[in-house]
Amino acid sequence: MRVTATCTVPLVAAFAFPSTAFAAPPDSLADAKIISEATGGKLKATQGEYFDKYCGPVDYGSEVVDLNGDGRPEVFTNLYGSCYGMAGRQMDLFIKDKRGEWKSQFGFNGEPIMLKTKRMGYPDILIGGPGGCLPVWRWNGQKYDVYKRCR
16 A cells, blocks of 8 residues: 655645745844834734724734845735725835834835845836736835825
8 A cells, every 4th residue: 555645735835935835944032023023013923913093903924034135134014904995905115214214115005026136236116906007116225105106
């Protein structure tokens, strides 16, 4: 008799953060500390539930990344729920400024998609969502700003 073992890989993570879905497992305690610091304590782990004052309890996912390869972390966050319009999510990116303070870059509905084009080491980010409008945001040296607007 032949026995075959199978392994199932959860694909949810692949859709939430496709660029790192199959990377080495993160140091979850260190990531949780960075996420909590970046979000001012609003989010405390890589995933969980958060109470949004307008929506009530919503699920969230977050990821510590190094967008520009400088060895310093940046943090992507996604809040998921029907109150976030047809996109179903509110996304943000937190980056430390020159004084070491975390700054929110987005904080609106949509899905960030990293492009291959870069400016000062940071990738351009296309904001996906329902409809035909897909703006591109570009790093200007201090923050992400609209580079290609929708018409």
